[in-house]
Amino acid sequence: MKITGQLMLTLLLCAASISSMGQKKDIEAVSAAHRAFEADMAAKRFAEAADRTTADTKAYLDLWLQHALHGDSATVAGLPGLLRIGVFNYRHRVSVEEAQKADYRSFFNFLCTLDLITPKAFASTGFTVEVKKDTAMVKATLAGNPPTAEWPYVCAQKQWQLNLVPMLVLSAAQLDKAFAAQLMPPNDLIFLQMERHSGRTPSAAIWRPMVK
Numbered sequence: 001m002k003i004t005g006q007l008m009l010t011l012l013l014c015a016a017s018i019s020s021m022g023q024k025k026d027i028e029a030v031s032a033a034h035r036a037f038e039a040d041m042a043a044k045r046f047a048e049a050a051d052r053t054t055a056d057t058k059a060y061l062d063l064w065l066q067h068a069l070h071g072d073s074a075t076v077a078g079l080p081g082l083l084r085i086g087v088f089n090y091r092h093r094v095s096v097e098e099a100q101k102a103d104y105r106s107f108f109n110f111l112c113t114l115d116l117i118t119p120k121a122f123a124s125t126g127f128t129v130e131v132k133k134d135t136a137m138v139k140a141t142l143a144g145n146p147p148t149a150e151w152p153y154v155c156a157q158k159q160w161q162l163n164l165v166p167m168l169v170l171s172a173a174q175l176d177k178a179f180a181a182q183l184m185p186p187n188d189l190i191f192l193q194m195e196r197h198s199g200r201t202p203s204a205a206i207w208r209p210m211v212k
Helices: 005-042 047-052 054-069 073-077 081-093 104-113 165-180 186-198
Strands: 126-131 135-142 146-157 159-162
Touching: 005 047, 005 081, 005 126, 005 135, 005 146, 005 159, 047 054, 047 104, 054 081, 054 104, 054 159, 054 165, 073 081, 073 135, 081 165, 081 186
Parallel strands: none
Antiparallel strands: 126 135, 135 146, 146 159
């Protein structure tokens, strides 16, 4: 069959229309996923929010938890400041019995309660979505400071999931830079903040693994 110029144009227009419809559905799906994540964070359903994240995020959270449970003093000392804050506070505040039942969901709940992952970062006043194949970027407008945030999404098993790893890695780097500008050693600053928040002086046990 000979394809005429008119037929070719019709085929191209049909293909563009199908592509546009597919992208519209993806944008709607990403928007729904992000609204659900925001709703969980606002309602303090942190464990449920954790389930809406990517496999990479869950693995990152689980590794952080494993450092809290099993990390020796040398391993913990070598962690970025943000991770040390999480590990020290977990050992300071959580019982061994509770820690033995922990998973990435309960650890995410702990980090949000501690405000290391702040729910306010997901309280947007509006957002736009850009989709590229199986990845997407949510560009959110926030009421506070910073005024904007960008959240990457990945489509896995036909579900759009939020990838928090870039945000956690960036936050850790920024915190270490801030620590480097202080006169007091980072761990001393962390321990002082822990005492202020909990009302208890951290003991030497926070350097020891919780579970052997």
